[in-house]
Amino acid sequence: MDFDGGNKRVYNRLGGPTGGDTKNQKVCYKWQAGNCNRFPCPFLHSELPTSNGNGAPSKRPYAENSGFSGNRRGGGSSFNTWGPGRGGGRGRGGGRGSVGGGGRGVVVNVERVCTFWIQGTCGYGDRCKFLHSWSVGDGFSLLTQLEGHKKVVSGIAMPSGSDKLYTGSTDETVRVWDCQSGQCIAVINLGGEVGCMISEGPWLFVGIPNFVKAWNTQNSMELSLDGPVGQVYALVVINDMLFAGTQDGAILVWKFNVAANCFEPAASLKGHSRGVVSLVVGANRLYSGSMDNTIRVWNLETLQCLQTLTGHTSVVMSVLCWDQFLISCSLDKTVKVWFATESGNLEVTYTHTEEHGIVTLCGMHDSQGKPILLCSCNDNTVRLYDLPSFAERGKIFNKQEVRAIQTGPGSIFFTGDGTGQVRVWNWIAEPATATANNIQ
Numbered sequence: 280m281d282f283d284g285g286n287k288r289v290y291n292r293l294g295g296p297t298g299g300d301t302k303n304q305k306v307c308y309k310w311q312a313g314n315c316n317r318f319p320c321p322f323l324h325s326e327l328p329t330s331n332g333n334g335a336p337s338k339r340p341y342a343e344n345s346g347f348s349g350n351r352r353g354g355g356s357s358f359n360t361w362g363p364g365r366g367g368g369r370g371r372g373g374g375r376g377s378v379g380g381g382g383r384g385v386v387v388n389v390e391r392v393c394t395f396w397i398q399g400t401c402g403y404g405d406r407c408k409f410l411h412s413w414s415v416g417d418g419f420s421l422l423t424q425l426e427g428h429k430k431v432v433s434g435i436a437m438p439s440g441s442d443k444l445y446t447g448s449t450d451e452t453v454r455v456w457d458c459q460s461g462q463c464i465a466v467i468n469l470g471g472e473v474g475c476m477i478s479e480g481p482w483l484f485v486g487i488p489n490f491v492k493a494w495n496t497q498n499s500m501e502l503s504l505d506g507p508v509g510q511v512y513a514l515v516v517i518n519d520m521l522f523a524g525t526q527d528g529a530i531l532v533w534k535f536n537v538a539a540n541c542f543e544p545a546a547s548l549k550g551h552s553r554g555v556v557s558l559v560v561g562a563n564r565l566y567s568g569s570m571d572n573t574i575r576v577w578n579l580e581t582l583q584c585l586q587t588l589t590g591h592t593s594v595v596m597s598v599l600c601w602d603q604f605l606i607s608c609s610l611d612k613t614v615k616v617w618f619a620t621e622s623g624n625l626e627v628t629y630t631h632t633e634e635h636g637i638v639t640l641c642g643m644h645d646s647q648g649k650p651i652l653l654c655s656c657n658d659n660t661v662r663l664y665d666l667p668s669f670a671e672r673g674k675i676f677n678k679q680e681v682r683a684i685q686t687g688p689g690s691i692f693f694t695g696d697g698t699g700q701v702r703v704w705n706w707i708a709e710p711a712t713a714t715a716n717n718i719q
Contacts, residue, residue: 362629362631362667362668362669391409391410392409392410392411392412392413392676393407393409393410393411394409395407396409396410396411397678410676413675413676413677413702414673414674414675414676415673415674416663416671416672416673416674417672417673418645418646418672418673418706418707419645419663419673419704419705419706419707420704420705420707421702421703421704422691422703422704422705423461423702423703424700424701424702424703425444425446425454425456425461425463425700425701425702425703426699426700427454427463427466427699428446428448428450428452428454428695428699428700428701429448429450429699430448430449430450430697430699431448431449431450431679431682431695431696431697431699432446432447432448432682432683432695432696432697432699432700432701433447433448433449433472433473433474433475433476433682433683433695434446434447434473434474434475434476434477434485434486434683434695435447435476435683435684435685435693435695435701436476436477436478436483436685437458437478437685437687437688438478438480438481438482438483438496439478439480439481440481440497441481441496442457442458442459443455443456443457443458443464443496444456444458444687444693445476445478445483446476446683446695446701447473447475447476447485448472448473448695448699449472449473450472450699451468451469451470451471451472451473451487452466452467452468452469452473453466453467453469453473453476453485454466454467455467456701469485469487469492470487471487471488471489471490472487472488472510473485473486473487474486474487474488474510474511474512474513475511475512475513475514476514477514477515477516478496479516481495481496481497481498482494482495482496482516483495483496484514484516484521486507486510486511486512486513486514486523487510487511488507488509488510488511488526489505489507489508489509490503490504490505490507490511491503491504491507491511491514491521491523491533492504493521493542500540502541502542504521504523504533504542506531506544506547507523507525507526507529507531508525508526508527508529509525509526509527509554510525510526510554511523511524511525511526512524512525512526512554512555512556512557513555513556513557513558513567514558515558515559515560515565517560517565517579518579519534519535519537520532520533520534520535520545520579521533521534521535521542522548522558522560522565524554524555524556524557524558524567524569525554525555526554527554528549528550528551528552528553528554528555528569528571529547529548529549529551529555530547530548530551530555530558530565530567530577531544531546531547531548532544532545532546532547532548532582533545546582548567548577548582548584550575550584550587551567551569551570551571551573551575552569552571553569553570553571554569554570555567555568555569555570556568556569556570556594556595556596557595557596557597557598558598559598559599559600559605560579560600561600561605562600563578563579563580564576564577564578564579564585565577565578565579566598566600566605567598568594568595568596568597568598568607569594569595570594572589572591572592572593572594572595572609572611573587573588573589573591573595574587574588574590574591574595574598574605574607575587575588576588576625586624586625588607588617588625590607590615590617590627591607591609591611591613591615592609592611593609593610593611593636594609594610595607595608595609596608596609596610596636596637596638596639597637597638597639597640598640599640599641599642601642601650601652601666603618603619604616604617604618604628605617605618605625606640606642606652607640608637608638608639608640608654609636609637610636610637610638610657611636612632612633612634612635612636612637613630613631613632613633613637614630614631614632614633614637614640614652614654615627615629615630615631616628616629616630616631616667629667631664631669633654633656633662634656634658635656635657635658635660636656636657637654637655637656637657638655638656638657638680638681638682639654639655639681639682639683639684640652640653640654640655640684641653641684641685641686641692642666643686643692644690644706645672645690645706646690646706646707646708647708649665650665650666651663651664651665651666651672652664652665652666652669653684653692655680655681655682655684655694656680657680658680659676659677659678659679659680659681659696660674660675660676660677661674661675661677661681661684661694662674663675675694675702675704677694677696677697677698677700678696678697678698678700679696679697679698680696680697681694681695681696681697682695682696682697683695687703690705690706690707691703691704691705692704692705692706
C-alpha cells in the first residue's frame with residue numbers, strides 16, 4: 280500500500296470538444312434523464328461549460344486559505360453565498376458528467392454499479408450499461424482495498440509520525456496495517472465493539488462500551504479510562520483534554536497529567552437527553568451532536584453550555600468546522616451550514632438536502648487546494664462536493680454504508696464500510712493540458 284505510487288485517473292473528463300465553438304451544440308435531454316439509448320447520439324452527453332463572460336469556462340469557486348481546522352471565527356463571512364447560486368450547483372458537469380463514455384461507446388447508468396462486475400462475472404465488458412467502477416468523478420482514484428474486518432468499520436486513524444494505519448470495527452478488533460505493503464501486521468482484540476477511534480500526536484484513542492482505551496504508539500504505553508456509561512460514540516482532544524461522547528448523553532472529560540503521564544477525570548458535561556454521537560472543536564468551542572436531534576455549543580474554558588441548536592429533525596450524525604462555519608449532517612437528509620451572528624449565536628445560513636439520510640461528514644482539500652466536503656449517505660454512497668458551492672465533484676459506491684472517513688498524509692483519504700472493507704483513495708493532480716485550459 281505505497282501511498283506515493285500507483286496513481287492513475289479512473290475516468291477521463293467527458294464532454295464535447297475541448298476547443299472550438301460550442302454555441303450551437305445541444306445537450307441530450309434523454310441523457311440528462313438517464314435513459315438515452317441512441318448510439319451514436321447526435322447530441323452532447325455532458326453539460327456545456329459555463330462561461331465567465333469572456334468566452335472562457337468559469338472556474339470552480341473555492342476559498343483561499345480556507346481550512347477545516349475551525350480556528351477562526353468572527354468578522355464578516357468570507358462568502359456571500361452558499362450553494363448553487365455561486366457557480367454551478369449539483370449539475371452533471373461536476374462529477375456525473377465525468378462518467379467514462381469516452382472510450383466505452385455506450386451510455387452508462389451512473390447511479391448503479393454492475394452487480395455481475397462486482398462478482399467478476401459480467402460478460403458485457405465495455406458494452407455494459409452499468410458502472411464497472413466503485414466511483415464516478417474526476418480528480419481522485421482508488422489506490423487499494425484492505426480486507427480483514429468482519430463487521431462495520433467504525434474508526435480509522437493514523438497517528439502522527441507513524442507508518443501504520445489503525446482501523447477499528449464492531450467486530451471488537453483494531454487492526455494495524457503497514458502502509459507500504461498494505462498487509463495487516465497485528466489484530467488487537469478488545470472484547471467490545473469499537474464505537475469510534477481517533478489519533479492525536481502519538482496517542483491512539485478507542486471508544487468501546489464503558490471504557491476509552493488509550494495507546495501511545497511511540498512507547499507502547501496502554502491506558503484504560505473508565506467512567507463512560509454504555510458505548511462511546513465520539514472522541515476529540517484539545518488542550519491536553521480528552522472529551523468522550525457517550526450513550527447516556529454525557530460528555531466525559533479527562534485532563535492529561537504530564538508529571539504522572541496519565542489521564543485524570545476532570546468533568547462531565549450534562550445536557551443532552553440521548554447519546555452523543557459526534558464531537559468537534561473550533562474557535563475555543565466544543566460542538567456536540569446527539570441522538571436528541573440537537574447540537575450543543577460548549578465553552579472550552581468554563582465547560583458551560585452556551586447554546587443549543589435545534590435545526591435538525593433527526594439524529595445529528597456528524598459535525599465539523601470549516602473556516603468560520605459549523606457544518607452538521609443528520610438522518611433528516613440535510614447538511615446545515617451555521618454561522619455566528621453579531622450576537623455570537625449560531626444560525627443556519629444554508630441547507631443542503633440529499634435524497635437519503637447522511638451518516639458522516641469529512642472535510643479535506645483536493646490536489647489543487649480546493650476545499651471538498653465528503654458526505655456519506657445511507658444509500659451506500661459517499662458524495663463529494665466543492666465548498667462553498669456544493670457543486671458535485673463525484674460519488675463513491677460501496678457494498679454497505681460508509682461509517683468512517685478519515686484524511687491521511689498528503690492527498691490520501693480512507694473510507695470504511697459496513698462489510699468491514701477499508702479503501703484507500705488519492706486526489707490526483709489535473710493534467711497539464713487541463714490546467715492550461717483553465718488559465719486561458
